[in-house]
Amino acid sequence: MQTELRLLIDMTEAANDERMIKSAVLSFANAHGFEHFAYLQTQGDDVQTFMRGGNQGEIQRQSG
Incomplete structure (x- = not known):
């Protein structure tokens, strides 16, 4: 799971927009x-x- 977590971190850092992060x-x-x-x-x-x-x-957004 450590490899998959590293991949998730890399994907979120490389994301161009919110949709890519959610995905x-x-x-x-x-x-x-x-x-x-x-x-x-x-x-x-x-x-x-x-x-x-x-x-x-779906992921739901809440502003705080």
Whole structure:
């Protein structure tokens, strides 16, 4: 799993947009059997969380 995690990190660093990051995280989560996950996106003072879990099929955005 360490190799796959390194690949996920590389993919998010190389991503050109938010869609590519969501796709990388979702692919990693699905490949490893995760049902729930979340990640943070920061830009300046703005922090957003993205969560997926339960019966939700998409990553949902929440601004904080």
